[in-house]
Amino acid sequence: MTEDSKIGTYDFVAEPFHVDFTGKLTMGVLGNHLLNCAGFHASERGFGMATLNENHYTWVLSRLAIELDALPNQYEKFSIQTWVENVYRLFTDRNFALVNQEGKTIGYARSVWAMISMETRKPADLLTLHGGSIVDYVCDKPCPIEKPGRIKVTETNPIAEYQTKYSDIDVNGHVNSIKYIEHILDLFPLEQFKEKRVCRFEMAYVAESYYGDTLSFYQEKVGADEYHIEVKKNGTEVVVRSKVIFE
Amino acid sequence: MTEDSKIGTYDFVAEPFHVDFTGKLTMGVLGNHLLNCAGFHASERGFGMATLNENHYTWVLSRLAIELDALPNQYEKFSIQTWVENVYRLFTDRNFALVNQEGKTIGYARSVWAMISMETRKPADLLTLHGGSIVDYVCDKPCPIEKPGRIKVTETNPIAEYQTKYSDIDVNGHVNSIKYIEHILDLFPLEQFKEKRVCRFEMAYVAESYYGDTLSFYQEKVGADEYHIEVKKNGTEVVVRSKVIFE
Known part of the structure; x- marks a missing residue:
């Protein structure tokens, strides 16, 4: 081949x-x-x-x-x-x-x-x-970007909460992977996207969440344009972590 | 032709x-x-x-x-x-x-x-x-469904409120037509979609809403499986009306 x-x-x-x-x-x-x-x-x-x-x-x-x-x-x-x-x-x-x-x-x-x-x-x-x-x-075409790294969030006060709804749920009964991306970007004000653009975006899918779960979003600013986000369900279990870098 | x-x-x-x-x-x-x-x-x-x-x-x-x-x-x-x-x-x-x-x-x-x-x-x-x-x-192919009708909602207490976010906004700076559909269906509990299916859905786009607007959703049950919904922005102006019929 x-x-x-x-x-x-x-x-x-x-x-x-x-x-x-x-x-x-x-x-x-x-x-x-x-x-x-x-x-x-x-x-x-x-x-x-x-x-x-x-x-x-x-x-x-x-x-x-x-x-x-x-x-x-x-x-x-x-x-x-x-x-x-x-x-x-x-x-x-x-x-x-x-x-x-x-x-x-x-x-x-x-x-x-x-x-x-x-x-x-x-x-x-x-x-x-x-x-x-x-x-x-297995193919040797190069992919010249960094591998997904470890994301650590120590912030303990959520900046947003969201109860999952009908549109969030996929055929497996889980909140779908794409919806998390939307909810995470929705944490930022529109101004942020006017002045900057997202140059790197990372998602770590840790556990599933379900219909009616309350998602809490913990955000930490790491440097001028880098944000680390942790999403927990029902106040306890980590569901996803994300890194958003603007430029 | x-x-x-x-x-x-x-x-x-x-x-x-x-x-x-x-x-x-x-x-x-x-x-x-x-x-x-x-x-x-x-x-x-x-x-x-x-x-x-x-x-x-x-x-x-x-x-x-x-x-x-x-x-x-x-x-x-x-x-x-x-x-x-x-x-x-x-x-x-x-x-x-x-x-x-x-x-x-x-x-x-x-x-x-x-x-x-x-x-x-x-x-x-x-x-x-x-x-x-x-x-x-202009083409004479038949379309055997009723034309969109008038939707009237008298309910004065909203069942949900939502502040529009980055993901809602289209290239014209308006909340996009599709997002209203998602937000309206999200008013219903998951159970509703387990037991029934939407057989008819209507949208009347009345005015535009913008980033940061608070949308209030007023819902009225009209018959066993029919719901009329009115969405107002910032407590006053009607933005869209919708009719959802399940079976």
Whole structure:
């Protein structure tokens, strides 16, 4: 297999309701597209959700880090490339490149996934998945952004609380991964997005939250333009952590 | 021009983050697709947003009514057909059909649009738009659902309040049309969507709201499964009205 054939490329256009007030694609929509591309790429190679579900396994997103020079404008075409960087026994690293309509790479993303049994919720061995064939797709295309780092928040007073609603809940009964991104960016005033842009965004998915849970958002400013956020459900358990860097 | 050539058909698939906890496409995503199809169809015929914007005009959505027998499931392909039913001096009626992957029509929608000057915000004469050519696209395909009706809410105590945030705001600086749909459906408990499904949904867009506005939601139960909702901004001006019918 050539390195090129290991990369999946998918085309998109920035739809009017998918851009924010600055006319740029939102981080939530970009996240949605990235996760869809992961799904397309895996399905086409026989290790997608549908195949896994038949065997009572499912992919679980653990980490996501996005770093961008620019974002597509409303009505602009763009494409997302995705490939597998590493496969370990319990985790796999999947990377992404965001390519604008001129063919220039304007950003990268990294993600970390585990596979779990839908019955026991325990992690499964990726190296035996599909006869170990996922390893055949490991690709050496570079992804020149830092891996998702550790996020630590010591703040003990939440800056916002939110009770999860119907629209937050996905087909698994969990608050969906994209909604957390929206809720986290909604912590910032509009002014912040007028003066600056998000150049790096990280999510660490730690536990699931459910319908009716109260999410508390703890935010810590770390340096001039960097914010660390921890989301707890019902005042106790950490659900997600996030890092937002503006420039 | 044949009647068929007046109909635009656009293909979609129900993405994982676009379905609710029941695994069905959400009403918000469907609304987004309908409005995109309106845009595609109009652009392809020379009266889309881009062309209008050059001439300092823009389309404004006034009414939307959706009536459904079923909704696509996660990963299911579906298509949306759209056509112009009527053109009046100040309004045009655009209809939609939702077609499942077996080619069966599973729902219809009606929308009413005005065109306004971006400078004066005053309505423009549709019959003179593009030399009146929009009239050439009027199509007699039937749309067997009721037109959007009058919605009247007398309730004076809001059941929810919400301060608009970054994610609500579109490129025009307004709360986007789709976000109202999400916020309105979020008024209902999850149980409601377990036991029933939305068979008809109406939106009347009355005025714009902006970042930081407090939206108050007034809900009235009209019959066993019908709810009328009025949304006011900052305690006074009506922004949207909505009708939600379950079955």
